[in-house]
Amino acid sequence: MKLDLGTVGKWEESLREAGYMSEDDHIIEHTKGDLWEMMSQTRGNFFFTNEKFIFTGGLLGVSNFAVKYSDIKELKLVNVGGLIPIIPTGIKVTCLNPENGKTVKHKCSVMKRKEWIEYLREKAGLRTLTSG
Secondary structure (H helix, E strand, C coil), rough: CCCCCCHHHHHHHHHCCCCCCCCCCCCCEEEEEEEEECCCEEEEEEEEEEEEEEEECHHHHHHCEEEEEEHHEEEEEEEEEECCCCEEEEEEEECCCCCCCCCEEEEECCCCHHHHHHHHHHHCCCCCCCCC
């Protein structure tokens, strides 16, 4: 994806001010999507930096997160949606919260999810799952 340098600069400045990125980190890729928590859907932006996978969206940034690739422990294709999740756009990202040592799961919904899950898998150093 070709990213506009002016837009990337503004995003990076905002992410640094919010404490999600260091001065040495830079956005490599971006896609729009949704974060699903319980029964709620938050629209926003997913950023793929040199060091982290970041989501920003919604009012007041309540659902925002930033996770180092090294803290991602599992990636899984899932369906998303309301009462009956039938929309095949989800990626469940299971990661470790380094502050408390607990496992956290983020259900992310993006177009071209197979491409993005492979991108995350490569950055996190996880094996590609084989069938059979």
